[in-house]
Structures are given as C-alpha cells and as structure tokens.
Amino acid sequence: MDTAVVLFTRDLRVHDNPALHEACRTAAKVVPLFVLDPSAPSSPNRQRFLLESLADLRESLRGKGGDLVVREGDPVEETLKVASEVDADGIALAADASPYAHRRERRLVEGAGRRSVKLFPGATVVPAGDVRTGGGGHYKVFTPYWRAWQAAPHRDVVAAPRKVVLPAGIDPGRLPEPAAGSGFAAGGETAGRKRVKAWLGSVGDYDDIHNDLPGDGTSRLSPYLHFGCVSPLDLATAASTRDGAEPFVRQLCWRDFYAQVLAAFPDLRTKAYRPGADDTWKKDRNALEAWESGHTGVPIVDAGMRQLVDEGWMHNRARLVTASYLTKHLGVDWRSGAAVFMHHLLDADVANNYGNWQWVAGTGNDTRPYRRFNPIRQGLRFDPDGDYVRRYVPELADVPGKAVHTPWDLDEATRRALKYPEPLTLD
Structure with a gap:
C-alpha cells in the first residue's frame, strides 16, 4: 500500500494503537488525521482536555517524523476529502460500540469508493462482540461476563511506530489553543502514561481505598481511557502482574461489559434496558x-x-x-x-x-x-x-x-x- 489515512477518534495515542501500527507497517506514507467536529457537544473542561491531548499527540507524531493533520467539520466528509487529496489506498480507524461510531463507519465505507476501510481494536480490552454467551448473545449480567472475559484471549499489545512518513505537500492544519480552565489533570498520552506508572505502584491497595471520598484513592484514569490517551489493554496487562490488582482490573472489565451492552442495545441512552422496568419519571x-x-x-x-x-x-x-x-x-x-x-x-x-x-x-x-x-x-x-x-x-x-x-x-x-x-x- 502506498498511502493510508489513520482517522483518530477515541485513540489519541501512539503506544498500542493497532490502527496506526498497521498503517505504518503496511503503507509507505501515512496521514494521521483528527477532525474537530463543531457539532459535538462538549463542556469547557472536556474541550480543554481534548485539545491538550491532541497537542500531545501531535508532538509525539512529530518526534517520529510525521505530524497530526487537523481538520474541522463533519468527520466523515473531511476524512474522505483528505483521502482524496493524498490519493490514499485505504482508511484505518478504531472500532467503537456507540451508534454514532457505527454510523461513522458505515458512511466511511459507503463514501470510500475504491479505498479500503479497515477497523481495528483498541477502545476496550476485549472487543465488544468477542465475548458471547452460550446462546450467542451478549451478557446481561456482569459476573458471568467477568468470568468469560477473564478466560477470553487478549490480543498482544503493539509497539508505537518508530517512524511516520507524511505525503509531501499536505497542510497539517491549525490546532486551536486550549482555553485556560479548571480540572484535575492535563490531557494527553504523556500525562496519562505518567499517571499509569504512578498508579501501578499503589494498585494493590485499590480494594481498600477506592470508596474513601476525602482520600480520593481511585486511579483517576477514566478520562485518559475515554479519549484513548491510555490503552485499556496495556493498562489491564500491566495491572494484572501486580499483587492485589484484581479489583481494579475488574473495573476495566465493567468498562468492556457496558460496551458490549451498548453494541447489543443501541438505545441504551434513551430507553430502559430491563424489560418491564418502571420507566415513568418526573420532569422537574x-x-x-x-x-x-x-x-x-x-x-x-x-x-x-x-x-x-x-x-x-x-x-x-x-x-x-x-x-x-x-x-x-x-x-x-x-x-x-x-x-x-x-x-x-x-x-x-x-x-x-x-x-x-x-x-x-x-x-x-x-x-x-x-x-x-x-x-x-x-x-x-x-x-x-x-x-x-x-x-x-x-x-x-x-x-x-x-x-x-x-x-x-x-x-x-x-x-x-x-x-x-x-x-x-x-x-
């Protein structure tokens, strides 16, 4: 393959990023792309965290000879424009479980024409559809899912690419400066990996301290996991080697559990999941x-x-x-x-x-x-x-x-x- 576009979504990292890893392995030139969607709802704190994460990703890619190409608009339309501009052979991105992600994937396939569109794991430890009940459906209760999840094969963690080669002449685009704001942590893979390293030193105490409200004994890694600044598989793999870490790994499994629930029940945000549930509520x-x-x-x-x-x-x-x-x-x-x-x-x-x-x-x-x-x-x-x-x-x-x-x-x-x-x- 001569040229590939890697569309970053919720995988803002270079370590254990299967889409980026495979594109750099199989294509001579790679366009790492992120599209800022002005229609996406966001709070000032989350916008700050996102922009800091993108700035950190850009620096990491520049350190490997590449860059983060930034566009603004509809993610599918802008991705197809960039793919056409560089005459890309294929588009790679991480699979996800939400209806929005599925629509994005479908629209990319429909609009790609001769170009291949390939989905890669990375948003969860185990992909949403990989762990099934004996009847082939999704798990509705966590404990049996936890047992099946533990027994399921996990893919190997992949290394960050050594080199990223951009096509000549492409404009990287401007990344907005993050606004000053409150919040407990800086965004980005660099900050996330530092937090992981510090957290793994105390992960064995998680079961004893995670409910202590003033002590704040949780990892505070959830934003880094949400934006993909930290690989959930890499984190689970590293934590599993530490004594007493199972209660924390179980929390990562909860993340995967709800991903497979959403994949099977796309109306999770609007309709009661449990059949027969009392779904009459006040509007106060x-x-x-x-x-x-x-x-x-x-x-x-x-x-x-x-x-x-x-x-x-x-x-x-x-x-x-x-x-x-x-x-x-x-x-x-x-x-x-x-x-x-x-x-x-x-x-x-x-x-x-x-x-x-x-x-x-x-x-x-x-x-x-x-x-x-x-x-x-x-x-x-x-x-x-x-x-x-x-x-x-x-x-x-x-x-x-x-x-x-x-x-x-x-x-x-x-x-x-x-x-x-x-x-x-x-x-």
Missing part, C-alpha cells in the same frame, strides 16, 4: 437545576455535583450517591441526570455513563433494581469526618465533624422541590 426542572448546581440541601450530594462542575470529574462513590438521589429520592428521569453527566464529565463515555445510570435507576443491568443509597448514611460511612463535603461546599466549612452531613436548606422553593420520600437523618 427546579429539582434538576438544584441538583446540577449542588444546591439540594443534602451535603454529600451537593459536594459531588460541585466537584463534577468544577473539575469535570467525580469520585465513583459520589456518582452512585448523586445519581441515586436524583432518581430514587426525587424521582427525576435518569436520562436528564445522565445528560448532565455527559455534559460535564471528562470521561463522558456513552456506554459507561448510560449503563451506570440505568444500573442506579433500576432500569438497567442491576439484579437488585429497587436498591437505593441513603445519602446521609453514605456520607457518614465514606466521608466520616466531613472533609470531602467541606472541600467542595465552602458554606459548610466551619461545621465540625459528622454534623456537616446534616441536611441544610436554602429557600422555601428549594425545600418544596426537594421533599424526601424516606427519612434522611444522622441516626
């Missing part, structure tokens, strides 16, 4: 706005939501508590809450976000659909001294000890909107 704008802004009057909920808006990230325990409060206490539609998370989260992955929201709401894969998390008890258990709440809710900074978890009210309208179906007390 006041309650939703109070919840999103962190002004419900329930300290642990408000702390979690303010962390989300400020950092573009939220501790997983807080995600469960805030989602349960919105759906199980306020009765607000899980789709509304999931959309808020999708807007703010750096790791706003369709499969994981909507899969987890349906799990919490009782419409998804949870085998105990009627469970609910009492936010006061959760706060006392996982933030016993109130440090997490005081970190994100400055109004409560002077409230001592566990008293910080006492529900606090703002105005009469908020109190009317946020009635509790069950007692929320410190007892």
Whole structure:
C-alpha cells in the first residue's frame, strides 16, 4: 500500500494503537488525521482536555517524523476529502460500540469508493462482540461476563511506530489553543502514561481505598481511557502482574461489559434496558437545576455535583450517591441526570455513563433494581469526618465533624422541590 489515512477518534495515542501500527507497517506514507467536529457537544473542561491531548499527540507524531493533520467539520466528509487529496489506498480507524461510531463507519465505507476501510481494536480490552454467551448473545449480567472475559484471549499489545512518513505537500492544519480552565489533570498520552506508572505502584491497595471520598484513592484514569490517551489493554496487562490488582482490573472489565451492552442495545441512552422496568419519571426542572448546581440541601450530594462542575470529574462513590438521589429520592428521569453527566464529565463515555445510570435507576443491568443509597448514611460511612463535603461546599466549612452531613436548606422553593420520600437523618 502506498498511502493510508489513520482517522483518530477515541485513540489519541501512539503506544498500542493497532490502527496506526498497521498503517505504518503496511503503507509507505501515512496521514494521521483528527477532525474537530463543531457539532459535538462538549463542556469547557472536556474541550480543554481534548485539545491538550491532541497537542500531545501531535508532538509525539512529530518526534517520529510525521505530524497530526487537523481538520474541522463533519468527520466523515473531511476524512474522505483528505483521502482524496493524498490519493490514499485505504482508511484505518478504531472500532467503537456507540451508534454514532457505527454510523461513522458505515458512511466511511459507503463514501470510500475504491479505498479500503479497515477497523481495528483498541477502545476496550476485549472487543465488544468477542465475548458471547452460550446462546450467542451478549451478557446481561456482569459476573458471568467477568468470568468469560477473564478466560477470553487478549490480543498482544503493539509497539508505537518508530517512524511516520507524511505525503509531501499536505497542510497539517491549525490546532486551536486550549482555553485556560479548571480540572484535575492535563490531557494527553504523556500525562496519562505518567499517571499509569504512578498508579501501578499503589494498585494493590485499590480494594481498600477506592470508596474513601476525602482520600480520593481511585486511579483517576477514566478520562485518559475515554479519549484513548491510555490503552485499556496495556493498562489491564500491566495491572494484572501486580499483587492485589484484581479489583481494579475488574473495573476495566465493567468498562468492556457496558460496551458490549451498548453494541447489543443501541438505545441504551434513551430507553430502559430491563424489560418491564418502571420507566415513568418526573420532569422537574427546579429539582434538576438544584441538583446540577449542588444546591439540594443534602451535603454529600451537593459536594459531588460541585466537584463534577468544577473539575469535570467525580469520585465513583459520589456518582452512585448523586445519581441515586436524583432518581430514587426525587424521582427525576435518569436520562436528564445522565445528560448532565455527559455534559460535564471528562470521561463522558456513552456506554459507561448510560449503563451506570440505568444500573442506579433500576432500569438497567442491576439484579437488585429497587436498591437505593441513603445519602446521609453514605456520607457518614465514606466521608466520616466531613472533609470531602467541606472541600467542595465552602458554606459548610466551619461545621465540625459528622454534623456537616446534616441536611441544610436554602429557600422555601428549594425545600418544596426537594421533599424526601424516606427519612434522611444522622441516626
């Protein structure tokens, strides 16, 4: 093959990138391409993280003699234009599980003409369709999937290409400067690999510390996994060699689990997954706005939501508590809450976000659909001294000890909107 275009999507890395690896192995010239889609919804934090990741990818490719070609517009149209401009023989990209990704793949095939379009793994540890039940379907319950996932063969991690050769005369295009903003981490493969290296030193403690809200003992790798700055297979392979790492590897398996659920049930973001699930919910704008802004009057909920808006990230325990409060206490539609998370989260992955929201709401894969998390008890258990709440809710900074978890009210309208179906007390 003379020339190949590699369309980067959620695989913003050079290490263990099968599409880039194969293109550089089989083609004399390679065009690494990313298309900025102005129609894609994005928060300021996520846009910053994306642009930092692209800048880092560009530097990595330049270090190998190539460059990242950047275009703006419809990803399929711009990819086909670039392929025509360089007279490419083929287009390579990573496969993904979402309906959007499937439409993109189909449109590329339809518009490619004589050019080949090849899909490669890389977004998950195990591709979504590779682990099947005995009947050939997808797994609807996690534990049997976990067992099958552990036994499934995994592909080999591939090395970064040594050299990338661009066709002569192609304009790399301008990459916008990321706006200054808040957030807990810089985007990009370089930052992601540093975080992986640091995390692997403590991954054996994950099971003991991952629910500690003020201690923040999670990896915080989810944004790097979402944008593909870190290879999930590379991470799982490295973690599996460490003592006590199985609980963390299990979380990576959850990621794959929801990818295969989404692939089999493309309506995951709009329809209840569980047959017969109660899917009648309130549309309460006041309650939703109070919840999103962190002004419900329930300290642990408000702390979690303010962390989300400020950092573009939220501790997983807080995600469960805030989602349960919105759906199980306020009765607000899980789709509304999931959309808020999708807007703010750096790791706003369709499969994981909507899969987890349906799990919490009782419409998804949870085998105990009627469970609910009492936010006061959760706060006392996982933030016993109130440090997490005081970190994100400055109004409560002077409230001592566990008293910080006492529900606090703002105005009469908020109190009317946020009635509790069950007692929320410190007892």
